[in-house]
Amino acid sequence: MSLIGEKGVRRILSITAFSAISALLLIALFILTEGLPFIFRYGLHDFLLESDWDPQTGKFGIFPMVAASLWVTFGAMVVGAPLGVAGAIFLSEFVPKSVMRVVKPTIELLAAIPSVVYGFIGVMVLAPLIRTQLGGPGLSLLAASIILGIMILPTVISISIDSIQAVPQSYREGSLALGATTWQTIHMVTVKAAKSGIIASIILGMGRAIGETMAVIMVAGNSVRIPESPLDSVRSLTANIALEMSYATGLHRQALFATGVILFVGIIILNSIAIVALRKRVYKK
């Protein structure tokens, strides 16, 4: 202790803290310097909204991938949000606290499963099931949506539970004392009061889904096209970067970085919305 001293500890800690922030800044700087020049040269409009992606002939329209990413994220939300919110309501309002103390960490453990394992299950179980039951190639938008929907569950459930539990007990009692049933109290008071937190949980889940790469590459099929049905094979923005980065050079490489910029901006927007929603929850008490 005497060797380093109070000030020394403080300095060391501040260096470690700032190194995390500077890592973020460096990554942002790196992606932006690599990607932005391309966007300016090629034109944001052509880059985002043209559907031709053919690096050999110099065509870099990422619209199919943007559409795929949006659809996959939307699909994950359709699968994950209702399950997650319903699960959170059930766990926080109907289950004894002791059970909850076991179940919640277990659900959070879902987040610890590597995404490649989710992908593996998708390939081995889900895709064949979709192929035989619904047709199409199996590796599809639908498969990716379902897998991602499950992957965002821990985020949605755990943040929703936190915000439902942050609703003061007095709201529930007030409502019950006015002759409301448990269910009326939940949907007219508890969920309403926890609304911003629940929305934030879904948005954070969307951020996770849009950024997920490995599981999506494995189950989505990866063909570059604008999806016309949930059974189509699609390629997301993340998958596009991961699949082509290893051999891309020159303009192609820059185009992939520019794709990264688009993702980066999208996720920052989603997370900022979620942070604002969560902060609103705190102010509302």
Next chain:
Amino acid sequence: MDAKFDIQDLNVYWDGNLLLKKVTLRIPSCQILGVIGPAGSGKTTFIRSLDRMNELEPGFKMEGRILLDGEDIYAPGYDAVTLRKKVGMVFALPVALPMSIYENIVYGPRLAGIRNHDQLGGLVEQSLQAAFMWDEVKDRLEMSGLRLSGGQQQRLCLARVLAMEPEVILLDEPCSGLDPISTAKIEEALTALKKKYTIILVTNNTKQAARIADQTAFFLMGELIEIGPTDRIFTAPIHKQTDDYVTGRFG
């Protein structure tokens, strides 16, 4: 006089601890019953037994009978939701529901199935007037109830109970966090309301019971020590403990 509530040999346990011991009393209608006693004497447990709020917490057990108009409210077929529509409750902490003043008041009536807009509007005015706060808020019914002051929120809580047109109003230390002026307004409202309703008022403030209760019950350590007309409880109590408490020698 007709008893609204008839409570017979009520024992209440919480996690195995006996919180109320053999409480037996009759509560007449259209009166204010003041319930006094030091902290931990079982007042709140008692009042929460009357609209079955206790059973919302795990670990609660009760014995004995509570009859409302001759019907056992803990009988297996008796619906707690129906009971709570008849027996309204105002809590110690003034907490408006997280919605507008208007919505706070029509919450109960809507649940009871009233959809008619005019009828709801009438109820809002009527109950806010009965809670002596119509003039303060009539121009801002759309404002969030959470933005009212503590005293106003508590009167809003009273108003929303009144809007359900209950038969009994339970108040659990409704003025514990309020300033003297808000307290006076609530007391004024209660005095006016007892013509129509049976009111049970738990209070830590013995003077409040002395001011507005018709009858007063004194609880100590989970037992009902004494109940009688307020004048007598405060001037000529039978039990020494009651005398000590109301004269401020302990508690």
